[in-house]
Amino acid sequence: MRVHFRRIFVKTIANIPRKGPVLLSCNHANSFLDAVAVSLILKRDVHFLARSDVFKKPWANFLLRKLNMIPIYRLQDGVENLDRNNETFQICSELLGRGEVVLIFSEGNCVVEKRLRTLKKGTARIWFGAMEAHNWQLEIPIIPVGINYSHPYDFRTELMVSFGKALHFSDLKDDWYNDNAHAIKVFNDRLTEGVTAEMLIIPAQEFDLGTEDLLDFKRSLHRYPLLKTYYFEASRFDEENRFLKQLFQTENHQQIIEEAHRTGQALRTAGFRVNQFSTEISKWNTLFLILGFIPAMVSVCINALPIWLTRKALVGTQKDPKFRASVMMGASAIVSYVFYLLITLIGMIFSWKMIFCLVVFPWITVLTVVWWEQLQIRRARMQEHVWYKKSPDLMMKLEMSRENLFMQSGAISLSPAEDA
Numbered sequence: 117m118r119v120h121f122r123r124i125f126v127k128t129i130a131n132i133p134r135k136g137p138v139l140l141s142c143n144h145a146n147s148f149l150d151a152v153a154v155s156l157i158l159k160r161d162v163h164f165l166a167r168s169d170v171f172k173k174p175w176a177n178f179l180l181r182k183l184n185m186i187p188i189y190r191l192q193d194g195v196e197n198l199d200r201n202n203e204t205f206q207i208c209s210e211l212l213g214r215g216e217v218v219l220i221f222s223e224g225n226c227v228v229e230k231r232l233r234t235l236k237k238g239t240a241r242i243w244f245g246a247m248e249a250h251n252w253q254l255e256i257p258i259i260p261v262g263i264n265y266s267h268p269y270d271f272r273t274e275l276m277v278s279f280g281k282a283l284h285f286s287d288l289k290d291d292w293y294n295d296n297a298h299a300i301k302v303f304n305d306r307l308t309e310g311v312t313a314e315m316l317i318i319p320a321q322e323f324d325l326g327t328e329d330l331l332d333f334k335r336s337l338h339r340y341p342l343l344k345t346y347y348f349e350a351s352r353f354d355e356e357n358r359f360l361k362q363l364f365q366t367e368n369h370q371q372i373i374e375e376a377h378r379t380g381q382a383l384r385t386a387g388f389r390v391n392q393f394s395t396e397i398s399k400w401n402t403l404f405l406i407l408g409f410i411p412a413m414v415s416v417c418i419n420a421l422p423i424w425l426t427r428k429a430l431v432g433t434q435k436d437p438k439f440r441a442s443v444m445m446g447a448s449a450i451v452s453y454v455f456y457l458l459i460t461l462i463g464m465i466f467s468w469k470m471i472f473c474l475v476v477f478p479w480i481t482v483l484t485v486v487w488w489e490q491l492q493i494r495r496a497r498m499q500e501h502v503w504y505k506k507s508p509d510l511m512m513k514l515e516m517s518r519e520n521l522f523m524q525s526g527a528i529s530l531s532p533a534e535d536a
Contacts, residue, residue: 139212
């Protein structure tokens with residue numbers, strides 16, 4: 117997680133009970149990475165519902181079930197298989213009865229977007245079925261979870277996970293017995309409102325690119341400690357959520373978004389990254405680059421093979437890029453740790469102290485990716501200086517466009533964190 121993500125913001129994790137049954141209802145924005153991210157953030161074991169087609173091969177079925185994954189059968193998996201969900205719901209009911217955590221992506225499938233799609237019936241059926249199986253004597257809170265990525269396809273992005281307040285549906289007991297369809301509709305309406313409140317919402321696809329550029333301009337104002345990954349606080353999510361709501365309430369939001377996209381395109385054409393343009397360099401940048409040079413070069417040599425193998429694995433995601441980040445994180449983690457283990461075992465032939473490499477190598481990798489980012493920030497500043505000499509009018513125009521966007525998009529700014 118520390119290697120794949122630049123920063124991880126976790127909001128109100130205290131809403132997850134420390135013990136007892138919990139049903140997590142999440143949006144599904146980034147394939148398998150969503151489940152991995154939530155499970156690694158939580159301190160409790162999590163059981164996941166995953167699409168059934170990945171369980172087809174016997175070895176995959178064995179391995180995935182050992183990883184707490186449970187198959188869920190969707191309409192696209194064949195109408196004849198839908199009845200097999202009864203077994204899935206029974207498993208979930210037993211798990212909840214034992215006080216376990218069950219996670220379901222209530223939209224039913226993955227689409228990379230900042231919107232919540234219509235919820236399927238699965239979450240409601242699991243909850244009502246579990247309550248009915250335990251004679252409505254079991255307290256099963258449902259926690260709405262919002263999973264938000266700054267750039268879901270990419271390496272070293274930011275992740276925000278927001279855990280909402282527990283939802284309770286015991287008042288729908290009579291509705292469930294009188295009219296299943298009505299009870300599920302009311303259930304999904306409330307759950308939709310709960311999950312949406314924990315998401316960063318861009319209301320229409322036509323606004324996606326420009327709004328992301330505008331958010332990147334805002335994010336460039338932040339300054340964070342060099343080596344800190346996890347932030348257990350709500351301010352970052354709340355500020356971006358408030359900013360988006362205010363943006364889409366303004367009459368000229370379409371004009372602002374279009375201008376943001378034009379400015380972002382101009383920066384990318386000039387070779388700049390939007391979220392790094394005119395950002396301040398950390399006061400530790402130069403010292404960190406000097407002291408970290410040798411460890412970074414050593415790490416590059418150590419990780420050359422895992423990096424090459426991970427890139428090979430990513431070739432298969434070209435047709436369906438929604439799997440790119442999941443494959444990137446999974447392949448790099450598995451390949452790297454197997455490689456570190458082999459190096460350690462070979463080293464232990466000469467000295468048992470080489471066992472510490474299993475701890476040292478991953479942390480050197482973390483330091484190296486941070487070192488590389490700081491080098492890129494330094495390179496970007498040098499590139500800006502060159503452009504200012506080469507084409508001052510263009511740079512002034514880009515600066516003015518950026519400042520104008522800040523003024524137009526309202527008084528809300530993403531408050532910079534204290535620099536380390």
